[in-house]
Amino acid sequence: MFAMIAVDLSRLAEDIIVWSSTEFGYVTLHDSWSTGSSIMPQKKNPDIAELARGKSGRLIGNLAGLLATLKAQPLAYNRDLQEDKEPVFDSVAQLELLLPAMAGLVASLTFNVQRMAELAPAGYTLATDLAEWLVRQGVPFRSAHEAAGAAVRAAEQRGVGLQELTDDELAAISPELTPQVREVLTIEGSVSARDCRGGTAPGRVAEQLNAIGEAAERLRRQLVR
Template sequence: MGKSREEETVAEGGKPMRLWGGRFEGGPADALTRLSVSVQFDWRLAPYDLLASRAHARVLHRAGLLSDDELTRMLGALEDLEEACRSGSFRPTVADEDVHTALERGLLERLGSLGGKLRAGRSRNDQVATDLRLYLRDHVRHIVSRLVELETALMSQAEEHAATAAPGMTHLQHAQPVSFGHQLLAHVHAIARDVDRLRDWDRRAAVSPLGAGALAGSSLPLDPQAVAEELGFTSAAPNSMDAVADRDFAAEFLFCAAMAGVHLSRLGEEIVLWASQEFHWIEMDDAYSTGSSIMPQKKNPDVAELARGKSGRLIGNLMTMLTILKGLPLTYNRDLQEDKEPIFDTVDTLLLVLPAMSGLVATMRVNTARLETSAPDGFALATDLAELLVRKGVPFRDAHEAVGHLVVWCQVNDTTFEKLTEEDLAKISPHFTAATGEGPGALDVLNVQGALASRKAFGGTAPDRVRDQLAALREIVDGQAAWASGS
């Protein structure tokens, strides 16, 4: 019996091996080959393709399509091929169209015609959809581990500075004093939502497309549910057409990653400000900052700036994916070859940025004296004074106006709240004089630590509430770490 087209190309070694071609008289044009090839970036799916191949081999055996001996040889060859891929002794070549082609070549080299039996009942369409889900579900846990490290670094700083007063800002203008720990924990809450989204994403991504074939399933007696269970999915896809066409899981992952990138960018922007000479709230460790090639005195927040800049890549990758999917008819279209590079770039970007940001936050030194000195600047205690008047029975509208007049008076007379006297207050509004009855007077509330302590409602910036937040967040983050480790 003559050799198959695939066996001939493998034996000759000089022609590109393809998983198709029987109906074609000639080979593809060089321009088409260069356009079609994807192995240079989809090779990283090889471990997941081999994992799915082992599960598929067992299903073929249970269906009576592989004998006991053939299954043993098939699994042995797949294990040998996996080790060769791991060691680098087997690599794709320029003649391999994609990861599936390269791995089938490796299997045929080890098994001859028996290697061709593994292709029964599956298509590159359901293979790549399965491989990509396996890859992402694996790497999402690595990403969550790195997010947990950043949360932990922020919480460690927040614990140390739960009672450190800092200027709280709106519109980047001094607004009200806050605990610096409270501000740091605001970033932890945002990142915790990112992790929650990724965990929720994993629940929807845990559906196996393998068994869908090209689009219609297979007439062979296969068991997609068994394959799904072996690969760690919760179920097999209930619709074979949707199974190979669906990239919702990819777009949703990219949204989750882009949202995390936005949060990293916001944290990065704050660190850039904090490290500036104008703010001087923090000092960055030398290991996480850089200098200037011309200005010897410079210490630049490159890590924070790169986190801010790389968020653009993450947002762009999401836009790329949504644009690829827009208007695609069912089921598989070659446009979907373009889904991998934005995914791989997003994974790589997050795993590159997150450890650097964690190190920057963990090692930064907080200038406590600077924070506490500047906390009351810009008449930041004005709201506390207005709320005192409210407690004395003054309508807030009137209290707001009275304190506003007081701010103007201080500006005109080049003074601050801290230097006010009872006589000064009496000149501005009778409401301040009325506030000298029982309980604290107007001058008594113009105190930063008192202002922090007074904001003791749930979610407030009082140091005791910050410590409550820390306790609750530690429990949340411990659960996230356990999920990431698979425990």
């Protein structure tokens, strides 16, 4: 479990490292949770995230060591098991550092919502929504997939996004592509269209947040008993 927690933290850390880069710019690190560059004064280094990512290797190594210790042991207690103390205690100590550090880092992040909204439709990410919308209109998926591909090609030729294709251009690709398809050719429409349990619709996200909050509270009560 310790190694699995560390792997999850490393994945979160990697997202923060990438998202805070100039190329993405999704998040801004707080000064108190980052360090300055020794060469570039404008640069913020995501040290906590990088250290957390590195610590995952240490905890995975502890797990590998434990498994190697258990290899070929007969049932019941054996003196070999004296070797389990160091990796177990070290893993606990590392997580006691990592968990509050990552919690503080995430809590201090500033999310650049406008930048994320600008990049969300890049690369014709809404093509899937177009195909799914056609399927909901009764179009076979193979045909819907082909129509979505044709729409992407048409948009690429003009150098525009899918939402910028005219009604006539969409209808020429497929008669089923009526003006109503524009409901899903926005990021807001795409997100809201997935209105099922665990989906991205705002109401569903709120449900999951409430469920996670309740689960976390139950675990806290168990820990303080």
